[in-house]
Amino acid sequence: MGFATTAIHSGQEPDQATGSVTVPIYQTSTYAQEGLGKNKGYEYARTQNPTRSALEQNIAALEGGRFGFAFASGMAAIDATLRLIKAGEHVVVSDNTYGGTFRLFTRVLANYNVEFDFVDTSEALNVEAAIRPNTKMVFIETPTNPVMIVTDLKEVSEIAHRAGARVVCDNTFMSPYLQRPLEFGVDIVVHSTTKYLNGHSDGIGGAVVLNDETDAEWIGFIQNSAGAILSPLDSWLVMRGTKTLALRMEQHDKSGRAVAAFLEEHPKVRKVYYPGSASHPQHALAKRQQKGFGGMVAFDVGSLAAARTVLEAVKLCTLAESLGGVETLISHPATMTHASVDVGKRDRLGITDGLVRVSVGLEDTDDIIADLDQALNAVSG
Numbered sequence: 184m185g186f187a188t189t190a191i192h193s194g195q196e197p198d199q200a201t202g203s204v205t206v207p208i209y210q211t212s213t214y215a216q217e218g219l220g221k222n223k224g225y226e227y228a229r230t231q232n233p234t235r236s237a238l239e240q241n242i243a244a245l246e247g248g249r250f251g252f253a254f255a256s257g258m259a260a261i262d263a264t265l266r267l268i269k270a271g272e273h274v275v276v277s278d279n280t281y282g283g284t285f286r287l288f289t290r291v292l293a294n295y296n297v298e299f300d301f302v303d304t305s306e307a308l309n310v311e312a313a314i315r316p317n318t319k320m321v322f323i324e325t326p327t328n329p330v331m332i333v334t335d336l337k338e339v340s341e342i343a344h345r346a347g348a349r350v351v352c353d354n355t356f357m358s359p360y361l362q363r364p365l366e367f368g369v370d371i372v373v374h375s376t377t378k379y380l381n382g383h384s385d386g387i388g389g390a391v392v393l394n395d396e397t398d399a400e401w402i403g404f405i406q407n408s409a410g411a412i413l414s415p416l417d418s419w420l421v422m423r424g425t426k427t428l429a430l431r432m433e434q435h436d437k438s439g440r441a442v443a444a445f446l447e448e449h450p451k452v453r454k455v456y457y458p459g460s461a462s463h464p465q466h467a468l469a470k471r472q473q474k475g476f477g478g479m480v481a482f483d484v485g486s487l488a489a490a491r492t493v494l495e496a497v498k499l500c501t502l503a504e505s506l507g508g509v510e511t512l513i514s515h516p517a518t519m520t521h522a523s524v525d526v527g528k529r530d531r532l533g534i535t536d537g538l539v540r541v542s543v544g545l546e547d548t549d550d551i552i553a554d555l556d557q558a559l560n561a562v563s564g
């Protein structure tokens with residue numbers, strides 16, 4: 184079955200009781216039992232909920248994995264995944280990872296005697312050098328936010344596996360339509376479904392997909408024990424989103440490429456960060472492991488003043504954090520998403536005061552470009 188067919192049908196058979204073509208929202212906390220120890224496989228809704236199960240099956244199928252778990256947020260999904268790691272163990276992490284992930288690892292999990300090393304995983308040799316006898320996980324984000332650094336999933340997976348460590352990939356930026364990490368040897372995929380999977384900016388959620396039965400059992404055990412589950416309504420909203428994921432990602436990708444090409448030619452733009460650009464240092468790798476380049480584009484206008492002008496002059500684009508929705512969002516990483524990263528590291532990563540990030544939405548491409556054009560032309564000099 185093709186991707187779009189899987190997205191529309193996997194986990195979404197018509198309801199047995201009524202024939203409802205969409206999975207019902209089972210808004211219940213518990214289930215009537217027929218007798219002691221006799222039930223329909225549902226006892227309590229933290230443990231099992233049919234709407235959530237349908238979504239979990241759906242996302243697992245989209246990533247080509249055996250087991251899926253839906254969580255209350257992307258961070259809850261990442262937190263549950265890190266529960267595979269025990270005190271005294273070590274994790275190697277992409278050094279330009281999502282800020283919330285960095286905060287969880289360094290401020291929370293580090294208190295439990297889990298060790299983290301942050302390296303530029305786009306150079307596989309850095310991963311090899313960081314591995315220690317107690318390394319049990321390599322956590323990658325590719326492409327990274329916001330400067331779109333790409334990591335070779337296959338190469339890093341081989342290095343990690345030789346050392347007996349699992350590989351986790353945060354696939355939020357690409358979605359399974361544009362990148363399927365498990366096919367390159369990655370063991371576990373995590374998502375913030377808040378972004379492209381939901382796609383409509385109307386819910387927070389997360390997911391974990393994996394193949395290994397033992398690890399899956401533990402993730403399921405954590406999901407039930409710690410209880411950071413996705414609600415029935417939010418599960419339903421994400422399923423509503425995945426039905427159009429293929430179509431939406433095609434358009435995000437098409438407009439993303441057009442916006443990046445437009446920015447590359449604009450006299451007020453110093454630099455464009457987009458793996459689809461021939462000038463991107465890892466363009467060839469991105470082409471090999473991604474089906475497209477998506478809708479995330481960052482560009483540098485040279486100064487905080489110029490960035491402020493652009494961000495305040497846009498009319499169609501909305502100034503906001505987050506990404507992956509139908510509406511084009513524009514943001515300023517240095518003061519918004521990456522404000523907690525120290526200045527030295529920001530500079531090293533290219534997250535300058537002049538950097539602007541766009542999540543290219545699904546409005547008409549020409550309208551998005553016209554809005555960015557008028558905003559850029561408002562920059563003096």
Ligand SMILES: *Cc1c(COP(=O)(O)O)cnc(C)c1O
Pocket residue numbers: 256257258259281283284324328353355356374375376377378387388389
């Ligand atoms: C948003 C995001 C997260 C966190 O997800 P929430 O749903 O906000 O908890 C994790 N990773 C990436 C790449 C993200 O963009």
